[in-house]
Amino acid sequence: MKITANNPNRKSWLPVLKGCDFPIQNIPFGVFITKDDIITIGTRIGEYAIDLGAFHQLGYFDGIPLTDDMFMQDSLNDFIADGRKTWRLVRNRIADVFDSTNNSLRDNKKHRDVIIFDVNEVEMLLPVDIGDFTDFFTSKHHAKNVADIFNIKNGPLENNWVHMPLGFNERASSVVVSGTKIKRPYGQTFSEETQKPIFGPSQKLDMEVETAFITTAANNFGEPIPVNEAEEYIFGMVLLNDWSTRDVQRWESKPLGPFLSKSFASSISPWIVTLDALEPWRCETPNQEELLPYLQPANKKNSFDINLNTFIETENGDLTQISESNFNNIYWSMSQQLAHQTINGCNVRAGDLFGSGTISGENIETSGSLLELSWDGQKKLTLNDGSKRTFLNDGDNVILRGYCENEDVRIGFGKCTGKIVPSIKLK
Numbered sequence: 001m002k003i004t005a006n007n008p009n010r011k012s013w014l015p016v017l018k019g020c021d022f023p024i025q026n027i028p029f030g031v032f033i034t035k036d037d038i039i040t041i042g043t044r045i046g047e048y049a050i051d052l053g054a055f056h057q058l059g060y061f062d063g064i065p066l067t068d069d070m071f072m073q074d075s076l077n078d079f080i081a082d083g084r085k086t087w088r089l090v091r092n093r094i095a096d097v098f099d100s101t102n103n104s105l106r107d108n109k110k111h112r113d114v115i116i117f118d119v120n121e122v123e124m125l126l127p128v129d130i131g132d133f134t135d136f137f138t139s140k141h142h143a144k145n146v147a148d149i150f151n152i153k154n155g156p157l158e159n160n161w162v163h164m165p166l167g168f169n170e171r172a173s174s175v176v177v178s179g180t181k182i183k184r185p186y187g188q189t190f191s192e193e194t195q196k197p198i199f200g201p202s203q204k205l206d207m208e209v210e211t212a213f214i215t216t217a218a219n220n221f222g223e224p225i226p227v228n229e230a231e232e233y234i235f236g237m238v239l240l241n242d243w244s245t246r247d248v249q250r251w252e253s254k255p256l257g258p259f260l261s262k263s264f265a266s267s268i269s270p271w272i273v274t275l276d277a278l279e280p281w282r283c284e285t286p287n288q289e290e291l292l293p294y295l296q297p298a299n300k301k302n303s304f305d306i307n308l309n310t311f312i313e314t315e316n317g318d319l320t321q322i323s324e325s326n327f328n329n330i331y332w333s334m335s336q337q338l339a340h341q342t343i344n345g346c347n348v349r350a351g352d353l354f355g356s357g358t359i360s361g362e363n364i365e366t367s368g369s370l371l372e373l374s375w376d377g378q379k380k381l382t383l384n385d386g387s388k389r390t391f392l393n394d395g396d397n398v399i400l401r402g403y404c405e406n407e408d409v410r411i412g413f414g415k416c417t418g419k420i421v422p423s424i425k426l427k
């Protein structure tokens, strides 16, 4: 089925400012609550949130086989479970109804009033009910930087890393939507000075610039997903900030890897940008070493050109860009990640979340963590207000942005933000 929604010549009758992440070619999916306390699945064009529950009820999806309450839900899981054919039909229809040549909704004020909201007047919620959350480790530059910082000889890059996408099982319960405040977590760390473990609020609170993909139910328990079919089951992508406490991580990670240093919070952007919408920005993955057959893709065009910019906004409102990276830095494609995740027969479900791991580029300025940008605290970053950072201070608001651009169209993810607030008082 053709993805007619992506037509770069389309214009919407809803106004879209230049540089906006949400032109009619995007049509992302999210969940929001209106001022009247109605929770619905919706999409966004320009500065407008579109209630797809009302849109469906008023007949604008006529002819597409959908259950009556498909969009009147507090998560996208059922819609995602319907599969790619439905996603395409729905996205194409939304694009048609909001196309500047279509007057069916444009000229119906009564319908417009119940379908279209100012995006600033709705509150975005977590878009999916996440059953399982895997976090991969797929940027080679990030893996190399970490090995260099900690002086790791014969680390993963010299061993298993180039042969399979490494990952670990994260916590789904603490994935929160953009805008949720992040309390500085407590943890156990090791004092080099006294050579004893100590307890207190983390002194090395960090961000991790990542993207994540969300799947539909793809395979039966015990049956792998072939690498060349994997994309069929990927609904779309979000920005992900996988908050980390480096001091806790260092002490607890031997030998099983990170545990509490990652599980306290992970923030995601609220609008899921579909893989279909990203299609014009498809590009090749970096050259890969010899692969075992189950990871060999039929072609190399399995990555996407997505700019990733990261900012710190300080308490006084000053904004400093601290990193500029790109999704095309990841070594292992999303389809290889999904093929690897399921090669042992592990089943994935609608709404499962798969993080890319920190996405760092070749130069240190393009790194996706403060661990790398400050070289584990050895190098101070100067923000625009003159203050210095190695790791995050209370009051810092970390803002991730992601977008794709060509000569005709720009689409993006909006923002993924999280402000650090002081630790709670322990009882």
Ligand code: CA
Pocket (backbone or CB within 6 Å): 135, 208, 210, 242, 355, 357, 358
């Ligand atoms: Ca991570």
